[in-house]
Amino acid sequence: xxxxxxxxxxxxxxxxxxxxxxxxxxxxxxxxxxxxxxxxxxxxxxxxxxxxxxxxxxxxxxxxxxxxxxxxxxxxxxxxxxxxxxxxxxxxxxxxxxxxxxxxxxxxxxxxxxxxxxxxxxxxxxxxxxxxxxxxxxxxxxxxxxxxxxxxxxxxxxxxxxxxxxxxxxxxxxxxxxxxxxxx
Amino acid sequence: xxxxxxxxxxxxxxxxxxxxxxxxxxxxxxxxxxxxxxxxxxxxxxxxxxxxxxxxxxxxxxxxxxxxxxxxxxxxxxxxxxxxxxxxxxxxxxxxxxxxxxxxxxxxxxxxxxxxxxxxxxxxxxxxxxxxxxxxxxxxxxxxxxxxxxxxxxxxxxxxxxxxxxxxxxxxxxxxxxxxxxxxxxxxxxxxxxxxxxxxxxxxxxxxxxxxxxxxxxxxxxxxxxxxxxxxxxxxxxxxxxxxxxxxxxxxxxxxxxxxxxxxxxxxxxxxxxxxxxxxxxxxxxxxxxxxxxxxxxxxxxxxxxxxxxxxxxxxxxxxxxxxxxxxxxxxxxxxxxxxxxxxxxxxxxxxxxxxxxxxxxxxxxxxxxxxxxxxxxxxxxxxxxxxxxxxxxxxxxxxxxxxxxxxxxxxxxxxxxxxxxxxxxxxxxxxxxxxxxxxxxxxxxxxxxxxxxxxxxxxxxxxxxxxxxxxxxxxxxxxxxxxxxxxxxxxxxxxxxxxxxxxxxxxxxxxxxxxxxxxxxxxxxxxxxxxxxxxxxxxxxxxxxxxxxxxxxxxxxxxxxxxxxxxxxxxxxxxxxxxxxxx
Ligand SMILES: Cc1ncc(C[n+]2csc(CCOP(=O)(O)OP(=O)(O)O)c2C)c(N)n1
Ligand SMILES: [Mg+2]
Numbered sequence: 109x110x111x112x113x114x115x116x117x118x119x120x121x122x123x124x125x126x127x128x129x130x131x132x133x134x135x136x137x138x139x140x141x142x143x144x145x146x147x148x149x150x151x152x153x154x155x156x157x158x159x160x161x162x163x164x165x166x167x168x169x170x171x172x173x174x175x176x177x178x179x180x181x182x183x184x185x186x187x188x189x190x191x192x193x194x195x196x197x198x199x200x201x202x203x204x205x206x207x208x209x210x211x212x213x214x215x216x217x218x219x220x221x222x223x224x225x226x227x228x229x230x231x232x233x234x235x236x237x238x239x240x241x242x243x244x245x246x247x248x249x250x251x252x253x254x255x256x257x258x259x260x261x262x263x264x265x266x267x268x269x270x271x272x273x274x275x276x277x278x279x280x281x282x283x284x285x286x287x288x289x290x291x292x
Numbered sequence: 293x294x295x296x297x298x299x300x301x302x303x304x305x306x307x308x309x310x311x312x313x314x315x316x317x318x319x320x321x322x323x324x325x326x327x328x329x330x331x332x333x334x335x336x337x338x339x340x341x342x343x344x345x346x347x348x349x350x351x352x353x354x355x356x357x358x359x360x361x362x363x364x365x366x367x368x369x370x371x372x373x374x375x376x377x378x379x380x381x382x383x384x385x386x387x388x389x390x391x392x393x394x395x396x397x398x399x400x401x402x403x404x405x406x407x408x409x410x411x412x413x414x415x416x417x418x419x420x421x422x423x424x425x426x427x428x429x430x431x432x433x434x435x436x437x438x439x440x441x442x443x444x445x446x447x448x449x450x451x452x453x454x455x456x457x458x459x460x461x462x463x464x465x466x467x468x469x470x471x472x473x474x475x476x477x478x479x480x481x482x483x484x485x486x487x488x489x490x491x492x493x494x495x496x497x498x499x500x501x502x503x504x505x506x507x508x509x510x511x512x513x514x515x516x517x518x519x520x521x522x523x524x525x526x527x528x529x530x531x532x533x534x535x536x537x538x539x540x541x542x543x544x545x546x547x548x549x550x551x552x553x554x555x556x557x558x559x560x561x562x563x564x565x566x567x568x569x570x571x572x573x574x575x576x577x578x579x580x581x582x583x584x585x586x587x588x589x590x591x592x593x594x595x596x597x598x599x600x601x602x603x604x605x606x607x608x609x610x611x612x613x614x615x616x617x618x619x620x621x622x623x624x625x626x627x628x629x630x631x632x633x634x635x636x637x638x639x640x641x642x643x644x645x646x647x648x649x650x651x652x653x654x655x656x657x658x659x660x661x662x663x664x665x666x667x668x669x670x671x672x673x674x675x676x677x678x679x680x681x682x683x684x685x686x687x688x689x690x691x692x693x694x695x696x697x698x699x700x701x702x703x704x705x706x707x708x709x710x711x712x713x714x715x716x717x718x719x720x721x722x723x724x725x726x727x728x729x730x731x732x733x734x735x736x737x738x739x740x741x742x743x744x745x746x747x748x749x750x751x752x753x754x755x756x757x758x759x760x761x762x763x764x765x766x767x768x769x770x771x772x773x774x775x776x777x778x779x780x781x782x783x784x785x786x787x788x789x790x791x792x793x794x795x796x797x798x799x800x801x802x803x804x805x806x807x808x809x810x811x812x813x814x815x816x817x818x819x820x821x822x823x824x825x826x827x828x829x830x831x832x833x834x835x836x837x838x839x840x841x842x843x844x845x846x847x848x849x850x851x852x853x854x855x856x857x858x859x860x861x862x863x864x865x866x867x868x869x870x871x872x873x874x875x876x
Contacts, residue, residue, distance in 0.1 A: 146424065147412060158417050189604065196601035202421040202441055202476050 131187035135164070136211040137218060137288045138195065143203035144170050144178040151201050152180055161186060161194050165220075165263070165285035177205065183263075183286050210288050218288040222266045227254045228277035236276045243269050254279070296462040299428040299454065300325035303392065306435035308335050309468040312363050314354060314729050315339070316347040320367025322394025322407060325459035339729060339758055342750035344371050346722035348378020348449075349748070351389045353726030355382075356709045357684055359512060361442050362389040362726065368396055369407030372453070373414065377716060379449045380418040384713025385535060386510055388447035390438050391415075397457035398426050411453045420448030426455065428463030436471035445478030446599040447510050478598060482615030482623060490570070490594045490611050491627045497568035497592075498639035499646075500528045503551065503580075506535030506712070507573020507597060509705045511617035515539070516705045518621035519572065525628065526635045529647055531559035533574045534697055535712045542701030548647070552580040553848050554694040557655035557857060558647055560846070563588050564854040565646075571595040573617045576606040577713070578875075586853035596620045655846050655859055656698055665815050667692065667767045667838040671699035671739070674765060677822045681735040684727045686710065688720040688744030691773040691844040696739040718747030721764060725751055728760040735763070735826060742768040742795060742835075752805040755831040763825050764833045769840045770795060777843045798835035813837040850875035 142148045149168055156163050164183040171179045184194060191209070198207045210216040224245075226236045233255070240247065240257050243265070249256035259269055263286060270281060297305065303326050307315065316339045319327045330338050341347040344366045351362030366375050372393040382389050396405040412424045421441050423434050434452055442450045494500065502523065508515045516539040523530050523546050530540050531548040540547060549556030551563050563569065569591040574580065576595075581587040587607060594611035595603050603612045613620055627633075658668040671692075685700055686709040687693040693710060702708050709727060711719035724738040738745075745766050755762050776790040799809030808828050812821040812835070825832045845860040 147416065147422075150413070151416060154417055189608075193601060193605055196599075196603075196605075200446075200599065200601055205475060 131189070133185050133187055134191060134211075135183065135185050136191050136209055137216065137286060138182045138184065138198070139206075139208040139210055139288060140180040140182065140198055140204055141206040142178050142180060142201075143205070144176045145203055148178070148201075148203050149180070151203070152182070152198065155197055155201065156184075156194075159193075159197065161190065165283075167285040167287055181286055181288050208290070210290055213290055215291040216288050217291060218262055218286050219260055220263050220266055220284055220286050221258065221260045222270075222281060222283040223248070224257045224259065224270065224273055224278060225254055225280040226257065226273050226277050227279050229253070232276045236273060239269075239272050239276075245269065297465045298325065298329075298460060298462050299431050300329045300459040302428070302432045302463070302465050303435065303454070303459070304329045304333060304336065305465060306432045306468070307363065310361070310436070310439050312336055312361075315363045315365050316341055316350040316354070316726065317365030318342075318344050318347055318367065318371060320371050320394060320407070322368035322371075322396060322456050323365060323392075323454075323459075325456065326365065326392070326394070326454075337729075338365075339725070339754065341722065341725075342753050343748065344374035345377050345718065346725070346748050346751045346754070348375050348389065348391060349381065349716075349719050349722035350726030350729070351391075352378065352382050352385075352387045352719075353686060353709050353723030354730045355387050355389050355726075356509075356723075357706050357727040358730045359706060360388075361439055362387070363392070364389065365392045366394070367407070368394045368411065369409045372409055372411040375451075376414060376418060377714075377718075379415055379451065381711055381714040381716045381719060382449035383418050383420065385711065386447050386506060387449065388442040389449045390435075390442055391449065391451045393451060393453050394459075395424065395453045395455040398455045399457065401455065411451070415451045418449070419451050422451040422453065424453045424455075425458055428458050428461040431458060431463065433466040433471045436466065436468050437473055440473045441476055444476070446507075446602075479614055480598070480616035480619045482596065482613040482620035484623065486611050486613050487620060487623050488627050490613065491624060491631065491633055493568055493592055493594065493611065494526060494528075494570075494628070494635070495633045496636060498636055499562075499566045499643045500526070500568040500570070500640065501548075501562050501566040501591075502528050502530040502570045502572060503532070503563060503574055504530060504536045504539055504572040505533040505574025508536055508539040508617050509573075511573060511598075513705065515573070515618035515621060518618060518625060520544070521625060522621060525625070527637075527640060527644075528570075528635070529562055529644070531555070531563060533577065533580055533712070534710060536574060537697060537708045538702035538705045541703040543703060550697050552577075553582070554698065554844055554846065555848075556698070557653050557846050557859065558650035560848065560854040560857055561650045562647055566591045569593045571597075571609070572621070573597060575602045578606075581607060582848045583851055583853045588854075653859070658860065660815065661839070662815060665813065665818060665836060665838045667695050667769065667842055668699055669815065670767060670818065670836050670838060671695050673818050674737070674739075674822055675700045677819065678735060678737065678826065681826070682731070682733065683707065683735045683737065684709070684724075684731060686720040686723040686727060686736070686738045688738070688740040688747075689715045689717045689774075690741040690744055691769075691777065691842070692739055692741045692767040694774075694844045695767070700739075717741075717744035719744075721745060721748045721762075722751050722754075724762040724764070725754055725758075725760055728755075728762050729758070736761075737763045737765050740764055740766045741773060742766050742770065742798075743772050743792065746796075749801070752802070752807055752831065752833070756806045760831060761829055762831050764831070765825070766798060766833065766835055767838050768795070768798070768835050769838050769842070771840055773842075774844070776841075780843070781849070798833050802831075802833040807831040807833060809833045809835065811835040811837065
């Protein structure tokens with residue numbers, strides 16, 4: 109048998125890991141299956157804040173009532189080495205059962221739901237409605253001055269819609285954060 | 293089904309079922325029902341400490357010296373917050389302990405009740421896991437699971453917070469065998485292919501070094517045994533971290549001594565110059581690596597560790613092996629033997645000749661003085677006069693700790709208890725009490741600095757009350773010596789608040805507690821005084837007045853690599869560069 113691994117051949121050499129300038133930050137979506145018990149979310153969040161990792165978005169809800177398990181979806185950014193660390197650190201938490209990196213485990217779908225309250229009159233109000241239609245957004249509440257739109261889609265789509273609504277009188281925005289599943 | 297039992301009784305029952313013999317604790321309102329149960333039985337001994345921090349350190353000393361889980365019991369609020377330092381210490385050094393804390397009754401939680409603290413919130417980041425038990429029915433199951441979590445995988449501290457009403461109420465007791473253990477089952481078996489690759493790298497290595505750590509000790513006696521076999525069969529040099537001392541015997545011929553910031557010259561230069569570095573149960577801590585980008589720059593690196601998050605955290609390794617040390621070493625040795633592998637004798641002999649040259653520097657040599665006791669001399673004499681005893685050493689934190697690691701030889705695992713990761717002054721005295729509880733007939737010595745010792749001096753009362761003959765060997769330099777050394781080296785000799793102008797008379801202090809005090813300041817009296825300490829059947833404070841301005845060498849200045857080590861005779865001024873000075 110020959111030794112397959114030679115020093116320095118790995119692209120994640122520790123020597124550039126530690127150099128913050130030479131490593132590129134990546135965005136990863138993690139799905140973490142946990143026991144639905146008191147404090148588990150605090151453990152996960154405490155891990156990220158205590159070790160200085162980023163959270164772009166985090167969602168959590170029970171997914172199996174009888175099995176008492178919840179799914180936490182975390183969107184995070186970091187260098188490849190940091191992402192590996194985050195996953196290993198999550199795996200150490202006692203009530204964590206599984207850690208999936210949806211970004212590397214094959215294709216996945218990501219969806220987010222957002223509510224937009226837009227207030228305006230005349231031409232702007234009409235324009236807002238028209239754009240909402242283009243985005244397949246639904247009106248879930250309306251008054252004489254405001255519309256509340258509901259939009260589901262990728263985070264990018266929601267960003268794009270928010271950018272368009274801002275000049276048209278976007279007053280309030282609520283986003284759920286990302287829910288994600290691997291395809292197939 | 294078993295008959296109902298109160299929560300308080302369950303606590304005692306579950307501890308008994310787990311084989312617990314000693315609990316270190318301090319009572320208060322929120323744990324009175326548990327204390328009432330302790331009163332009514334004789335199987336578990338309770339040691340009343342004088343401060344909850346000490347209860348936790350004593351449990352750590354007990355755990356580290358026996359390989360069992362240590363147990364501490366504290367009340368709610370201040371009892372629990374006082375335990376935080378000990379929990380953090382145990383987390384950093386992977387020591388399996390359980391802290392049971394009382395809590396205000398469930399119906400008062402959240403009301404800022406008297407002695408209420410959010411104990412699980414406060415201790416979440418400093419435990420491996422913790423639980424707030426809100427139902428008596430769940431209590432015994434949680435305790436059994438807590439033992440499993442504390443002791444398996446990478447060991448660590450856990451805490452169980454028990455509200456007072458849960459202690460009073462009755463519920464069903466879950467037998468140890470029936471307890472539903474969490475799905476927490478760390479992987480112990482290493483990847484066979486990577487282990488085989490390591491065996492192959494070992495056969496071709498020209499300049500190998502084994503770097504072992506506390507994980508070998510945690511993995512158990514068998515791990516130390518296998519490590520010794522591995523060294524004997526390969527003839528590889530071996531160094532170790534502070535936490536790993538004793539896994540390989542200090543008298544062994546392949547022993548290089550400790551590595552790292554205050555490690556030995558030969559150990560650090562071998563680590564720097566090696567072509568194969570085998571990390572067994574250590575974690576590339578910054579005290580070991582020095583400047584990371586220049587750490588062991590020419591080596592192929594293998595890392596055996598039970599904790600996936602330790603692998604590739606600081607130093608990238610070429611051969612990561614996730615698993616339990618004993619398990620992996622067994623596989624490694626089997627593959628090595630089955631393949632009839634042999635070390636590259638010629639190259640390794642040449643490597644040893646190089647190492648002998650480094651050894652010849654005699655980096656620990658010091659010139660004893662006829663007038664004043666040098667701390668190195670005191671420890672050399674302590675070593676000489678106690679090494680044939682059944683001996684356990686604990687330490688406080690500072691220069692004395694590093695000198696103890698350098699000048700005392702450890703022949704077996706679990707004989708050396710020191711606060712490595714957290715560096716907790718005040719650890720050693722209560723730890724010595726925990727060790728002595730586990731080993732009543734052994735000679736237990738806490739090598740201390742006068743400043744550290746004062747941080748948990750109240751425990752002398754515990755030692756006297758329980759007739760624990762612990763020896764407090766204080767290297768009294770009247771300085772926060774390690775702080776003073778750093779101020780000398782990198783803050784222009786401005787000794788800002790690094791000494792105490794009002795030290796107690798330690799002999800009188802010992803006597804005030806009902807212990808024996810011995811003071812020694814003349815090198816000529818030292819041996820007799822140490823003998824007197826050893827022979828005294830009770831606790832002793834040994835006030836050893838030593839040279840006040842001695843520095844601890846060798847030293848790798850912060851921010852420097854291993855080959856930039858300072859030796860005792862070095863010109864030390866200005867050695868630490870501005871970027872190095874920001875590091876601790
Ligand atoms: C609880 C705590 N506070 C502060 C420190 C920082 N510190 C490290 S060593 C040291 C001085 C220790 O003095 P002493 O116990 O007399 O030991 P010496 O270095 O003199 O041998 C201090 C203050 C620490 N490690 N722990
Ligand atoms: Mg001192």
